[in-house]
Amino acid sequence: MPHLSANMKLLSQNRLLENGGVGEGISMQQTADGRRILWLAHEGPPANFTAVDVTDPRRTKVVVQTRLPHMQVRSNSLEVSGNLMAVAYQTVSVGLQPAGVELFDISTPESPKSIAFFDCSGPHSRGVHALWFVDGEYVHCATGFADFQPRNPLDDQFYMIIDVRNPAKPVEAGRWWLPGTRVGDAEPAPQRLSKLDAGFRAHNTNVYPQRPDRAYVGYIDGGAVILDIADKSTPKVVSRWNPAPPFMGFTHTVLPLFSRDLLVVSEESVVDAAQDWPKLTWIVDARHEANLVPISLCPLPAPEEFGPKGGRYGSHNLHENHPSPLAFRSDTLIFGAYFNGGVRVFDIADPTRPVEAASFVPEPPAGSRINAVQINDIYVDEQATVYAVDRYAGGLYVLELDI
Amino acid sequence: MKGPLTCAGEGPVLVPYGVDRLPTSSGWDSPCLNLRSGEVLRLNCEEFDLPPPIVGQEDRPLDQQLADHLKRLAGGWDRSSTGFIDAYFAFLRSVIVNHHHEIEARFAGFAGLFEPADTLYSAPLPLPRALVPLPEDAGAAPRWARVDIMFWLGGQHPCQTARAVLFSPSRLPPKAERLRRESLAAAGVNITVLEPGAEASPGVFEAILGDRAHTFWRDETLPTAPGGPRLPDI
Numbered sequence: 001m002p003h004l005s006a007n008m009k010l011l012s013q014n015r016l017l018e019n020g021g022v023g024e025g026i027s028m029q030q031t032a033d034g035r036r037i038l039w040l041a042h043e044g045p046p047a048n049f050t051a052v053d054v055t056d057p058r059r060t061k062v063v064v065q066t067r068l069p070h071m072q073v074r075s076n077s078l079e080v081s082g083n084l085m086a087v088a089y090q091t092v093s094v095g096l097q098p099a100g101v102e103l104f105d106i107s108t109p110e111s112p113k114s115i116a117f118f119d120c121s122g123p124h125s126r127g128v129h130a131l132w133f134v135d136g137e138y139v140h141c142a143t144g145f146a147d148f149q150p151r152n153p154l155d156d157q158f159y160m161i162i163d164v165r166n167p168a169k170p171v172e173a174g175r176w177w178l179p180g181t182r183v184g185d186a187e188p189a190p191q192r193l194s195k196l197d198a199g200f201r202a203h204n205t206n207v208y209p210q211r212p213d214r215a216y217v218g219y220i221d222g223g224a225v226i227l228d229i230a231d232k233s234t235p236k237v238v239s240r241w242n243p244a245p246p247f248m249g250f251t252h253t254v255l256p257l258f259s260r261d262l263l264v265v266s267e268e269s270v271v272d273a274a275q276d277w278p279k280l281t282w283i284v285d286a287r288h289e290a291n292l293v294p295i296s297l298c299p300l301p302a303p304e305e306f307g308p309k310g311g312r313y314g315s316h317n318l319h320e321n322h323p324s325p326l327a328f329r330s331d332t333l334i335f336g337a338y339f340n341g342g343v344r345v346f347d348i349a350d351p352t353r354p355v356e357a358a359s360f361v362p363e364p365p366a367g368s369r370i371n372a373v374q375i376n377d378i379y380v381d382e383q384a385t386v387y388a389v390d391r392y393a394g395g396l397y398v399l400e401l402d403i
Numbered sequence: 404m405k406g407p408l409t410c411a412g413e414g415p416v417l418v419p420y421g422v423d424r425l426p427t428s429s430g431w432d433s434p435c436l437n438l439r440s441g442e443v444l445r446l447n448c449e450e451f452d453l454p455p456p457i458v459g460q461e462d463r464p465l466d467q468q469l470a471d472h473l474k475r476l477a478g479g480w481d482r483s484s485t486g487f488i489d490a491y492f493a494f495l496r497s498v499i500v501n502h503h504h505e506i507e508a509r510f511a512g513f514a515g516l517f518e519p520a521d522t523l524y525s526a527p528l529p530l531p532r533a534l535v536p537l538p539e540d541a542g543a544a545p546r547w548a549r550v551d552i553m554f555w556l557g558g559q560h561p562c563q564t565a566r567a568v569l570f571s572p573s574r575l576p577p578k579a580e581r582l583r584r585e586s587l588a589a590a591g592v593n594i595t596v597l598e599p600g601a602e603a604s605p606g607v608f609e610a611i612l613g614d615r616a617h618t619f620w621r622d623e624t625l626p627t628a629p630g631g632p633r634l635p636d637i
Contacts (some may be wrong), residue, residue, distance in 0.1 A: 210599065259572065259599055260480040285480075332574045349423065349574050351480050357576060384577040403576040 003373075007358035008343065008386065011398045014060045016040070019047040020365065020395035023076035024130060024317055026379035026387060028054075028326040029083070029106060036326070036381075037063060037109045039085060041078040043376065043391050045071045049078055049087060051109045057385050057398045063109045072096055079133035083107040084115075084167055086139050088128035091121075094144070094156065099127025101139055103167050118162055118170040122146030129157055132206050134323050137165045138173060138232070140215060142202035145175075148182060151189050154199030155181040159217050161232050176215075176235040177202075178222045193221050193249045196276055203268070204253040209323050214238070214289075216254035216263070224254045224265045226289055241265075241284060241292040248276050253318050257331035261287040262351055264298075264334055269314025272370075274307030279314030281336055283351050298334065298346045298354045310364070310372030311391075312339040317377040319386075328380035333357065335380050340372040343388045343399065357403050360386075365394030415439045419534045421476035423549060434476075436530070440564060443615070443622065444555035446629055447524035453630030466492060466523055469629055477531035477551075483570035483599065484531055484551055490602035495526045498617055506620055521626035526619040527554045527612060535565060537586050548586050556615060565592045566611055571599070 016022070025041030038052045038060075051063040068075065073096065077088040085104040091097070100120035104112040118139075120127045125144025132140040139162040150156045158177035164170045178200050180187035190200050203218040213230040223242025227235040242251070252268040263286045269279035281298040306313040319335035321327065334346040334354070342361030348354045362373045374391035381387070386399040415437035419425060422433050436450050444451075446469060456468050463471075470492050477484035499506065499519050506519040533553035537546040550567035551574075558564030567587055573580040587594055595611050609616045 259483045259570065261482055262480055287480075328577075330572045332572070333576055347576065401577065403578055 003363045004342065004361040005359065006356075007402045008345070008360040008399050009402065010360070010362070011058050011385070011400050012060055013362075013395065013397050014052060014062065015365075015393070015395040016047075016050050016052070017062055017065055018367070019050065019065065020367070020393040021047075021391055022376060022389035022395065023074065023391075024377045025049070025076065025078035025088070026377050026389060027078060027080035027085070027322075028324065028379065028381055029080045029085075029109065030326055031109060032107070035109075037106075038379070038387060038396070039078055039080050039106070040389060040396065041075040041087065043076060044074045048075050051106070051112075052396060053109075054387070054398065057400075060396065060398060064112065066112065069098065073098060073127075077128070077130040079131060079139075080106065081133050081136040084133075084136060084164075085112065086131055086133040086164070088131045088141065090127045090129050092126070094124050094126055094153075095122070096126075097121045099125055099144070101128055101131060101141060101143075101162060101170070103164060103170065115167050116164075116170055120145050120160075122148070124149045124153075124156060126156060130202075130204055132204065133164075134207070135209065135212075138162065138207070139164055139170070140205040140207050142205055148177070149184075150181055150201075151183055151185075152181070152192070152199065154197060155201050156199075157201040158182075159202045159205050159215065159227070159235070161215075161229065161235075163232075174229065174232040174235055176227055176237075178219060178225075190222065193244055195245075196248055196250075196271070197221065198250045198270060203251070204320075206254065206256075206320060208256065208258070208321075210258045211256070214256075216256050218251045218253050218265070220251060221249040223251050224263065224284070224292070226254070226292075239290045239292055241294070243282070243294065248279060250276075250279065252316060253320065255318050255320055255334075256286065257321075259331045260351070261285070262331070262348075263292065264318060264348075266315045266318050266336060268316050269312045269339060272311055274303035274313045277303040277307065277314060281315045281318070281334070281346070283348055283354060285351075296348075296352050296354055298336070298344070298348075299356055300338065300344070301341060306341045309340045311370035311374045313341050314339060316375075319378050319380045322379075326382055328382055328384050335378050335386065337375040337378045337388060339374045339376070339391070342373060342375050343378060343386060343397075345401065345403075358401055360388070360397075360399050362390070362394060362397055365390050365392070368393035416536060418530070418536065418553070418555075419547075420530045420553075421478075421532050422534065423478070423532060425534065425547065438555045441557055443557035444528045444530065445524065445619075445623075446526055446528045447627040447631075448528055448629070449631065451528060451629065465628060465630070466520075469524075473529060473531055483597070486600075487552060487568065487570070487597070487602045488529060488531075491529055491608065492523075494608045494616075495523050495619070496520075499523060499620060502617075502620060509621070517626055519620075521628070522620035522623075524626060524629055525623045527556060527615060529554060529568075533567075535567065535587065535590065535592060537590050546586070548583050548590075548592075550587070550592075554611065556612065565590075567592050567594045568611060569594060569596045571596055
């Protein structure tokens, strides 16, 4: 039974062969034989990624689970486009390998075949933290690289575009970093946040077919950035919005709602017990994309309610309206992962007054190092079935929405 | 108030518009229209209030004032509705251009009193955020289904005359969207679902309006502008 729920119910849970710590990569594939396979990137070693057959969401089955080459690397992020999958690799410290992006042919999910590896390792690089790959042509990612030395070690990952139109030979197509963060920049270094310095580096880097000339980038303490990538070799800033300071920083995801000229901007809570509260989900007016205006916040329960429950509490990942026939797309319903706050669904039909429409907070998963669930990421398929994952042990929760 | 759409064809149907839902409190003054079978709801509908132009925009052409008002009625942060309204007005203008000589010939005897562009206001009115009344069970409270855009085309029976345009992605949650479509279908409302950008596709307005898409300009004997002073009820 769930700990708390409203307008959602649990269809099934899969603990992923007791490797139930899942990161920030959830992506759906439809196979030639009609199966629906959900690919999950694990949060940390030893597991790399796992494929789960979710054709029957009430009876999900692990199809394959792979392992990382050693314990100093994590995948954390992946995306599927057709039968091609891109997986991120980030090492625990700079200078290690493998660090970069690996491309797999997943035509036969049971036997993913490595096609190529794009190396992002280097003396100042940990590799790739998060990637976005939806058009089968370009991987957009947050990465370090051999030729990038940050002024501050926390600023070690920037936005890179990788051309994978020939998946056997990926090549860099372009990059952008916050001016002032790289050694040799003419611009001054950015002012650090005094309360919690998480760094000025890229996190989610989203590009959509509705606007292929735009990248929507969460740049952690650098805020939300919209880039003009019409010329991928030289991305240019269209606008930047940053609520920090005085807010707590760590802008994570910038989700454009194209039919409404809105953005949903989520932050990430990174400290236990809500000590970095508030970590928020903003609704931002983007009718003039060069002048972004925050207009409301998704209402979250008070930190006094969830902060003491264990682990982190606050905003994190959103369902990102993937441009796939296998993904739910709505410019009104926002699905978010809120760590021990569980899954929360917001109706922003009136964007000045978001209301919570549904929620689900699982019981603390057995075997977790934290006595609370830590919902880390979320994906909603085209039938509005919700897939949510726990950061440490609970694995995959499959939920049915009742609104 | 005559509530739900029926197939009886009698009495007007009250349709609120420009709102997402009916207010729960009393003292509500939302705009409404009484729609009748056999009568097309047109852009020059006398009951459809067109506010005076914004100060400083008194010289803005009337058709653009009307389009602006319709877009305001669609509510904020709705690119789908504003794009549809803009595309619709562009379509109407193109129809008038294509039939320019025929329309001129119709007005030849009026010594320049009318211009072909005046016939635009005879076209059907795209009513934003219309609350379509639904068939109700005896004794039950009235029910409404909000549609993004509604056209009323004057069939003999109300259940054969309402055309609803819904934009994708829907503004409603999945279950509510399913119930809406089922309710509208049960009420006999013709539904067109438009994906983003579809309003620019050839044939989209013909699919919604049928023959009237290209013949609206000859529906009325003489053109009438919207926003005229309303005669008092006697």
